[in-house]
Amino acid sequence: MSIASQPPVLRLSGITKRFGPLVANDAISFELERGEVIALLGENGAGKTTLMNILFGHYVADEGSVEAFGQPLQPGDPRAALDAGIGMVHQHFTLADNMTVLENIALGTQSLWLPRLDRAVARLRIEQLSADFGLAVDPAAVVSSLSVGERQRVEILKALYRDARILILDEPTAVLTPAETDALFRTLKLLVAKGLSIIFISHKLHEVMAVSDRVLVLRSGRLAGERATAATDRKELAALMVGQEVKPAEVTAVEPGDALLVLDTVSTGRRNGAALDGVSLTLRAGEITGLAGVSGNGQAALAALLAGTESPIAGTVVIGGRQIGDWSPKAALGHGIARIPEDRHAVGTIGDMSVTENVIAERYASPRFSRMGFLDWKAARNFAEQIIADYDVKCPSPEARIRLLSGGNMQKLILGRALDPEPSVILASQPTRGLDVGAVAYVHRMLLAARQRGAAILLISEDLEEILALSDRIVVMSKGRLSSPSARGERSIRELGELMAGHGEEGAKDAA
Amino acid sequence: MRLEPKPAPSLGMTLLFPLAAIAATLLLTSLLVLAAGASPLSVFYLVAKGAAGSQFALLETLTRATPLIFTGLAVAVAFRAKLWNIGAEAQLYIGGVVTVVLGTGALPLPSVILIPVIMLAAMLAGGLLLLGPAILKTRFGVDEVVTTLLLNFIVLLFVSMLLEGVLKDPMGLGWPQSQKVIADAQLPRIIQGKRLHYGFVVAIVSAIVVWVIMKKTVLGYEMRAVGHNPEGARFVGIPVNRVLMKTALLSGGLAALAGFSEVSGLKGNLTLDLSPGYGYSGIVVAMLAMLNPLGVVVSAIFVAGIFVGADAMSRIAKVPSYIADVMVATSLLTMVVAILLTRFRVRWK
Numbered sequence: 058m059s060i061a062s063q064p065p066v067l068r069l070s071g072i073t074k075r076f077g078p079l080v081a082n083d084a085i086s087f088e089l090e091r092g093e094v095i096a097l098l099g100e101n102g103a104g105k106t107t108l109m110n111i112l113f114g115h116y117v118a119d120e121g122s123v124e125a126f127g128q129p130l131q132p133g134d135p136r137a138a139l140d141a142g143i144g145m146v147h148q149h150f151t152l153a154d155n156m157t158v159l160e161n162i163a164l165g166t167q168s169l170w171l172p173r174l175d176r177a178v179a180r181l182r183i184e185q186l187s188a189d190f191g192l193a194v195d196p197a198a199v200v201s202s203l204s205v206g207e208r209q210r211v212e213i214l215k216a217l218y219r220d221a222r223i224l225i226l227d228e229p230t231a232v233l234t235p236a237e238t239d240a241l242f243r244t245l246k247l248l249v250a251k252g253l254s255i256i257f258i259s260h261k262l263h264e265v266m267a268v269s270d271r272v273l274v275l276r277s278g279r280l281a282g283e284r285a286t287a288a289t290d291r292k293e294l295a296a297l298m299v300g301q302e303v304k305p306a307e308v309t310a311v312e313p314g315d316a317l318l319v320l321d322t323v324s325t326g327r328r329n330g331a332a333l334d335g336v337s338l339t340l341r342a343g344e345i346t347g348l349a350g351v352s353g354n355g356q357a358a359l360a361a362l363l364a365g366t367e368s369p370i371a372g373t374v375v376i377g378g379r380q381i382g383d384w385s386p387k388a389a390l391g392h393g394i395a396r397i398p399e400d401r402h403a404v405g406t407i408g409d410m411s412v413t414e415n416v417i418a419e420r421y422a423s424p425r426f427s428r429m430g431f432l433d434w435k436a437a438r439n440f441a442e443q444i445i446a447d448y449d450v451k452c453p454s455p456e457a458r459i460r461l462l463s464g465g466n467m468q469k470l471i472l473g474r475a476l477d478p479e480p481s482v483i484l485a486s487q488p489t490r491g492l493d494v495g496a497v498a499y500v501h502r503m504l505l506a507a508r509q510r511g512a513a514i515l516l517i518s519e520d521l522e523e524i525l526a527l528s529d530r531i532v533v534m535s536k537g538r539l540s541s542p543s544a545r546g547e548r549s550i551r552e553l554g555e556l557m558a559g560h561g562e563e564g565a566k567d568a569a
Numbered sequence: 570m571r572l573e574p575k576p577a578p579s580l581g582m583t584l585l586f587p588l589a590a591i592a593a594t595l596l597l598t599s600l601l602v603l604a605a606g607a608s609p610l611s612v613f614y615l616v617a618k619g620a621a622g623s624q625f626a627l628l629e630t631l632t633r634a635t636p637l638i639f640t641g642l643a644v645a646v647a648f649r650a651k652l653w654n655i656g657a658e659a660q661l662y663i664g665g666v667v668t669v670v671l672g673t674g675a676l677p678l679p680s681v682i683l684i685p686v687i688m689l690a691a692m693l694a695g696g697l698l699l700l701g702p703a704i705l706k707t708r709f710g711v712d713e714v715v716t717t718l719l720l721n722f723i724v725l726l727f728v729s730m731l732l733e734g735v736l737k738d739p740m741g742l743g744w745p746q747s748q749k750v751i752a753d754a755q756l757p758r759i760i761q762g763k764r765l766h767y768g769f770v771v772a773i774v775s776a777i778v779v780w781v782i783m784k785k786t787v788l789g790y791e792m793r794a795v796g797h798n799p800e801g802a803r804f805v806g807i808p809v810n811r812v813l814m815k816t817a818l819l820s821g822g823l824a825a826l827a828g829f830s831e832v833s834g835l836k837g838n839l840t841l842d843l844s845p846g847y848g849y850s851g852i853v854v855a856m857l858a859m860l861n862p863l864g865v866v867v868s869a870i871f872v873a874g875i876f877v878g879a880d881a882m883s884r885i886a887k888v889p890s891y892i893a894d895v896m897v898a899t900s901l902l903t904m905v906v907a908i909l910l911t912r913f914r915v916r917w918k
Contacts, residue, residue, distance in 0.1 A: 117916065133916070366804060387806035398804060407798040414790065418805035427787050434785075 064127050066091050066254045067112075067143075067223055072121035074107055081107040083278040084121070089223065094245065094255045096265040096286070099275030100298055100493025105258050108275070109225055113145050114138045125223070144216025145225040150208050152200045159183060159196040162215045186217050190247045191240070205352060206237035213244070224248065225256045230264055231490070231519065234351045235554040242268050260298075260493070262291040263522070274298055299495045308505060308527065314342030317513040318363075318394075318482050323372030325362055331355040333362065334537035335372065340482060340513035345504065346542070347528025348517045351557050355537035356517050357399070360486040363515065364396045365389030377481060390419055395480035397471055399487040399517075401464060405471045408460035412452055413441040415459045416474050444473035449499075465496030472503050483507055483514040489523060501527060521550065535559040586911050587857060587868075590903040597903070598896050605888045612886050616893075619881025620874030626881065628765045632835065634866075634873035636661070636844065638772035639827035640851025641858065641865040642779050647820035649783065649860050650792040651799070652703060652813055656717030657824035658848025659724035660695035664828025666728060667691040669736060669747040669839045672754030672832070680753040687754060688771075688829055695825025696818035698724070703817035707810040721848065729841055738838065747839040756834035768830030772866070775823060779862040782819075792816055824848060853901040859908065872897055 065088035074082040082104045089095055099105045110116045112123060117133040124130060131137035152161050163179040183196045192210040200208065209229060216224055230238045245255055245268060259265050265272055266286060274282045274297040282297040318340040325333045333355050340346055350356050361367035362374075365386035374381045376392040389396065398404040406415050417426050417437045426437050441455040448469045452462050459467060468488070475483070485504060489497040504527065508514055518524050524531060531548065533540040533556035540556045548556075599609030620630050640657040647654035654660075671687045678686065702720065705711035731737075732745035740748075756767040783789035791812045794802040803809045827847055832839055854872050858864030879893030 364804065365806075385806070386804055387808075390806055396804070403798070404801050404804045407794050407801045409797045410794065414794070418794070418801075418807075421790060422787055430787050431785050432787055432790055 063091055065089055066126055068124040069108075069112070070122050070124070072108065072111060072118045072123070074104075074111060074116060074118050080278045082111070082118070085275075085278075085280050086121075087273055087280065087283070089254050089256065091254055092249050092252050093271065094249055094257055094269045096269035096272045097256055097258045097275065098260065098262070098265055098272055098294060098298060099281075100260070100495065103275040103298075103493070104278040105275055106227070107278075109145065109227065109256070109258065112138065113143060113225065139219055139221075142220055142222035143225065144219060144221025144223070146209065146212040146216060146227065146229060148228040148231060150212055152208060152211060154199075154201040156200060157196065158194055158198050158200060158203070158211050158214075161200055161211060162196075162218050166219060182218065183214060186214055189251070190217070191244050205232045206234070206240070209233070209237075209241070210244075221253070223254045223256070225258070227258045228260070229257070230259070230261065232352050234557050235521065235550065236558055237351075238264070261520075261522075262294055265294065266291060295494055299493065309509070311343040311508060311511075311529075313344040313529065314511060316341050317377055318515075319373075319375040320362075321373045321375070323362065323369045323374060325358050325367050326370055331358060331537050333358045333369075336537070336539050337372075338515075338532065338539060340515055342481070342511045342513050343508055344529045345508050345514040345516055345527050347524035347531045348515060348534055348539075349521055349524045349531060349553055349557060350519070350534035352519055354534050354557075354559075356486070356534055358537070359515075359534070360399060360484060360517055363389065363394060363482075363484040364398065364486075365394070393478075393481040395475035395478070395483045395512075397468075397475055397483070397485045397488045399490070401467050401471060406459045406467055409458055411456050412445070412450075412459050412462070412470065413437050413455040416441045416444050416455075416470060419474055420478075444470060444477065447477075448473040448503075465492050465499075468492060468496060468500060472500065476503060476507060479510070479512075480507075481512055483512050484517075485514060486517045487519065488516070489518070489520070497523075521553065525550070533557055582911060583859070586907040587859075587904065590857075590907040591871075591900060593903040593906075594896055594900040597899050598892060601892060601895060602888060605892075607886050607888045612882055612888055612892070615882035615886055616875065616878035618878070620878030626877065628760070628763050630870060630874045630877045631769055632764045632766070632873075633877050634870040635766075635769045635772050635834070636827040636831050636847040637850055637854050637869035637873055638769075638776060638866055639830065640824050640847050641854030641869050642772075642775055642851075642862055643820045643822075643824035643827075644851045644855035645858065645860040645862055645865055646779060646783075646792070646823060647699075647816055648796075648855060650796040650813060650816040652706070652816050652820065653714045654699055654702075654717050654817075654820050654824075655714055655852070656699060656702070656720045656724075656848070657820075657827070657851045658844060658846065659717070659721045660698050660821045660824035661828040661831075661844050661848050662724050662728050663694045663698050664691040664825030665832045665839045665843050666731065666736070666828075667694045667825070668754070668829045668832040669750060672750035673748045674751050678753070683753050684756065684833070687833065688826065691825040691829040692822030693818075695821040695823075695828075697821070698825075699817040699821030700814060703813050707813055725841070728839070732839065732841060736839065745841060749837040750833055754833060755837070756830065764835060766830075766834030768834035771826065771830060772869075775826065776862050776866045779819075779823070783862060788812075788815060824851070827851075850897065853897055853904075856901055856908075857904050872900075875900075 067089040070086050072082050072085045097105050111118045114133055114135040125141040130141055159179055162183055180196050192214055194207050194210045269286045272284050272286055316339045320336055320338045322335045322337055323333055324335055331354055365388055368384040426433050438455050450466050450469045488500050530542040532542045602609045602612045619626055621627050643657045667690050668687055702713040702716040705716055706713045736747045738746050738748045759765045791807050794807055795809050795812045799809050831843055854869045857868035875896050876893045879890045883890035
């Protein structure tokens, strides 16, 4: 590779971190060279985030040490990490929405005792950095007016403005369009060319292959493998990640059946971000409809509509031949819609309640679980044990607080809760976000099994690969409107990407 | 300094933390006792003796604990659903008002019917008083901390107006006080000639009922779900707003029972000093009990013991009985810290 004589910019030696009995990081050592991109690959719960939090000073390691540019790094001090030239771009942005780009970037870099921000100097530097690294963004723009891609650029600029020489990117592409992802990768190339070093955290194998020089695979807190990117392939990396080879879900042909859910020019209010604007969509039995789109274009509103948390203000919704009346989550459940929400933690579960209490949550008032206002805890516990067994959930006991479960196990419980009554319509909103490869495959298998038995499924995902792999038909959402559906393989990734970016279809086909 | 989340505490730890909080409270308040020129050990001994050192002391403590159990339960129920009811004081007074309105001869009913009727009416009035803030919260997003807190002052002035006006006892020599409730509307004493009355029994029963509601019923499940995660509760189909209304009715009703029990069981009439801040102390009681309804009984007796014991102590040791207020307030702070420590581990550096 490049300059072998130079010392590594970052050296982690024997980092170990325990949380009670759990070993989150087990004697992890690696070095990062100047001008190198390392991909940190691993399942959720493999220890990636813990490791980066130690590096950035949010946690203190129980054992081991970190050296940056040959100097030992003071543990447990984010300030020291910043001063040593380590910058981090978090998955969830840490920007003040009501302030300008310039203010966000300069925030915290100047003494609080200065009467005011020296805007001219800051502006000049930001423009210089923008130009150098292809990070086009208007310093005077208010952050709330920016797109997700632009916000990410601001985050990167923020790190560069603080003279970061090592950049840590946590799942940076999760929120980007394919085109924005390409732009990000070009920026990363420029940064590396200027001598910066990058740690790229991801679970998307194709991105890791595209962007990194070296791949470190974490599994259960240990370094499971280290490969030069040029000398490995996706299959090997996937196997390293889960410890075994993962078979992709097999899709068998199913003849689509009746229309189970029909939206006819439905619009919603602005409660859930971007609103729906005259959306028509038909979900058929035995069919998975994939909804692609860049985050924030109305997918949340459509998901909320099907989940019952948002009511239509115009248009009609017909489910199983019946037009909906008063609309609520309860009504949605009553119409046989199973909901897998986008946010497992904030919406899908009640973290401080037990597994049992969460599993019965959608049906607690049914005669199965309650009598005369009293809950039947025995029936509830039996049901929880059944779901735990049927859906292969790993949890200490049905009494455990659901917060203590890993993301994958939490999702399995939600799947069990939603799919156990054999629903006719399934809303799966980002069902595999943040899950490890094994859990992703499991979720896909369950959705395909439901399709097999004749459920109509709407799969909303920002992961285009997932959409392409599972969907019988694909629709693209942009600015609250839906494209016409396309059958499997009918549109290329490039065409889908253009629809996602909001370039309308010419001579749009009639909606099915 | 940094906080790291900890796994759920064991039962032993859960019991240990309130005790540690109390020990810390004693340590902190002993500084004040020293400043007052007395020996902390002898002062705490006198407080303990004054609270539980004799039959009289013990009965007095239980009498004082009775309204605190009601207001503590009211707060525990509301806080469990994250409805921040700071207005138990107002609901207590409304309970007292209803008791004298119905209990001074307006309803010629036998005792076994009259007392339950008054109780239900008082609960309804207290519940409705809290329903207003609950509706403002759910419909318009008005912070119930502000509305319930301010209602305390409004209601106290309202009661003052009633006691100077329509409810004024014509035989009261001009004092702002109501007529005494009739004998049939009075809760009997548990031991003849002592102050402890059947309100204490009602309080214990209420605590058990509330415990059953929270643990065993659909409503308790809904309340806990709404308290832990309103958005998640809404998603799974729990009618969040309606649950908050029911919570408000229950919480306000429990607080009103404190007013009923004080008037009907102890004082006999309504005055402006019916409550020396029982509504506010109920918050301490509920927090010390970590919102557990049965724990409320224990913590109410503890807090009442401090007040009663401090009164006795101040007569002997010449340390102002205000020390009781400081102790109770300090115990709230130490308890909040203790609860924090059961959930998080502190890392220094």
